[in-house]
Structures are given as C-alpha cells and as structure tokens.
Amino acid sequence: MNAIAVMLFMAVYVDSSPEHLQESVKLLNAELDKAELTRPAELRFANVEMDDRTIRAGSSFELKCEVYALPPPVFTWTLNGKRIVGTEDANLFEKLTNIGKPTLQNGVVTSRIRIPCAEKKHRGKYRCIATNGHHTVEASAKISVVGGGLCDAVELDPPQIIQFTDSRFEIQDNAVQLMCRVAQPNTAIAWYFMKDDEVRVPLIDNSDFEVLPNGDLIVKRCDFETRVGTYLCVASNDAGEDRAEAWLYCNSRETSNSVRFGILLFVDEATKHSSVCFFRALRKANVEQPTSRPSAT
Numbered sequence: 001m002n003a004i005a006v007m008l009f010m011a012v013y014v015d016s017s018p019e020h021l022q023e024s025v026k027l028l029n030a031e032l033d034k035a036e037l038t039r040p041a042e043l044r045f046a047n048v049e050m051d052d053r054t055i056r057a058g059s060s061f062e063l064k065c066e067v068y069a070l071p072p073p074v075f076t077w078t079l080n081g082k083r084i085v086g087t088e089d090a091n092l093f094e095k096l097t098n099i100g101k102p103t104l105q106n107g108v109v110t111s112r113i114r115i116p117c118a119e120k121k122h123r124g125k126y127r128c129i130a131t132n133g134h135h136t137v138e139a140s141a142k143i144s145v146v147g148g149g150l151c152d153a154v155e156l157d158p159p160q161i162i163q164f165t166d167s168r169f170e171i172q173d174n175a176v177q178l179m180c181r182v183a184q185p186n187t188a189i190a191w192y193f194m195k196d197d198e199v200r201v202p203l204i205d206n207s208d209f210e211v212l213p214n215g216d217l218i219v220k221r222c223d224f225e226t227r228v229g230t231y232l233c234v235a236s237n238d239a240g241e242d243r244a245e246a247w248l249y250c251n252s253r254e255t256s257n258s259v260r261f262g263i264l265l266f267v268d269e270a271t272k273h274s275s276v277c278f279f280r281a282l283r284k285a286n287v288e289q290p291t292s293r294p295s296a297t
C-alpha cells in the first residue's frame with residue numbers, strides 16, 4: 001500500500017501537466033487493480049449495435065457498444081479517426097475507497113452515441129473503443145448519409161448519457177461506483193433508487209450515497225439487505241433529459257446454496273461466455289429480494 005500512496009502523491013503533487021497527470025493516474029489504476037482484484041482482468045463485448053448502414057439526411061441513428069468488464073472500462077468514440085466523444089476517468093474513486101479490500105469490480109457497461117438529425121458531416125467510419133487498463137476492444141461501423149433532408153438549428157441539445165453501468169456485482173461492504181457520463185456540459189444529474197421498480201427514491205440528500213462531479217454515483221457500502229436493486233440516473237437540461245438504469249447486486253455473507261452456485265457460475269472463468277446472460281437472469285429474477293431499501297427523505 002505504500003507504493004500506492006507514493007503513486008497517488010506523484011499523480012497529484014509532483015507534476016500538474018495534463019500529460020504527466022494522465023500517465024500517473026494510469027499507473028495508479030494499475031497498482032490499485034494489482035492490490036484489489038480477486039480475479040484476472042477481463043474485457044469483451046456483450047452486445048454491439050455497430051452495423052454498417054445508410055441513413056437518410058434529417059433522420060436519427062444510434063450506435064451502441066456493451067461490454068462485460070473486470071474492472072470497469074472507459075470508452076472513446078471516433079469518426080474518421082478523430083475523437084468525437086469519450087471519457088478518461090474510470091472508477092478510480094471506488095478503487096481508492098476500497099484500498100486494502102478484495103474487490104470484484106465486474107459487470108456490464110454500455111456506451112452509446114445518438115445523432116438526432118443526420119447530415120453529410122455525420123457520414124464516415126465510427127469506432128467504439130473500450131479499455132480498462134488491461135485490455136482494449138473496439139468495434140466499427142460505416143455510416144452513409146443520403147438525401148437532401150435538412151436539420152433545424154437548435155440552440156441547446158438535450159443531454160446524452162454516453163456511458164453508464166448496466167449491471168454491477170460487488171462484494172458485501174465494499175464501495176461501488178455506478179457510472180453515468182454525459183456528453184454535454186452544464187447538465188444536471190440526479191440519481192434515484194427504484195423502490196419496487198416503480199417508485200423513485202431520490203438519493204441527493206442521503207449520506208449513504210454521493211454523486212461525483214462526472215455524474216457517477218458512489219454507493220458507499222454495498223449491502224445485500226439494503227442496496228440490491230435498480231438505480232436510475234436522470235440527466236437533464238432546458239432542452240430535455242436522458243435516462244439510464246443500473247442494477248447492483250451485493251454478495252451476501254449468508255447466501256442460499258442455489259444463489260451461491262449461481263454466483264460461482266458468474267465469476268467462474270470456465271463460464272465466462274455465459275456470465276452476461278446469467279447476470280441479466282439474476283437481475284430479472286431479483287434473487288432473494290432485500291426487505292429494506294433506501295427511504296424517501
């Protein structure tokens with residue numbers, strides 16, 4: 001842990017230049033993963049909507065990449081080789097909070113971009129690049145724009161959530177960082193817990209949670225009895241809003257044999273090709289639903 005502390009000091013104090021800071025953060029992430037991860041790092045596509053297609057000018061289209069990752073990744077999107085959107089910071093806050101603890105950090109993370117009104121400038125080769133500091137995967141799609149449709153000028157675009165946690169699995173009592181990153185600055189982010197999947201319970205004044213400047217939610221303590229369930233991120237501005245749901249599962253210390261077997265399947269490397277399917281089945285079934293939830297203030 002002394003090495004981690006030294007690297008953190010270097011990242012923050014030794015040199016404030018962007019290049020040095022970025023490299024120091026990468027090294028810090030690697031050192032934290034070495035100390036905390038209980039399984040080998042992994043990154044692979046779970047679902048990709050990156051087909052080549054022809055779009056009529058004036059119409060909309062969306063591209064999406066979904067990955068199963070351990071630890072969580074960051075995404076970058078490029079158009080004809082030029083970066084158009086993306087994020088740099090991974091789940092560093094969570095890793096720093098969990099120093100000295102074993103962690104899982106596995107789950108499904110999604111990134112998407114939406115073009116509300118296609119123009120000639122939107123044609124070309126799009127690349128979705130995901131990296132978690134250990135592995136990198138990418139997918140591409142060629143978009144052609146035809147026709148003479150026009151797009152109305154807008155002063156403000158509604159927000160787009162470009163990266164979010166879809167599902168997350170973590171060890172009891174650890175901190176968890178649920179991602180919700182937006183493309184537009186000056187966007188308000190609000191997080192809710194979905195009680196019975198219907199009632200929004202706001203988390204803004206709940207001391208057990210913290211919303212980070214980048215929009216992510218920190219669940220300060222992953223607890224099987226009170227924290228398992230669906231979390232909703234709402235990004236809004238004067239032009240509209242966007243939403244994304246994240247499902248969190250905390251490993252209980254006292255888990256039934258059937259659920260324990262399922263969890264072993266999920267984390268077992270031998271079943272890695274079906275882990276995403278299992279994760280979603282677990283989410284749908286909401287296995288061993290907790291009896292206590294965050295309450296409205």
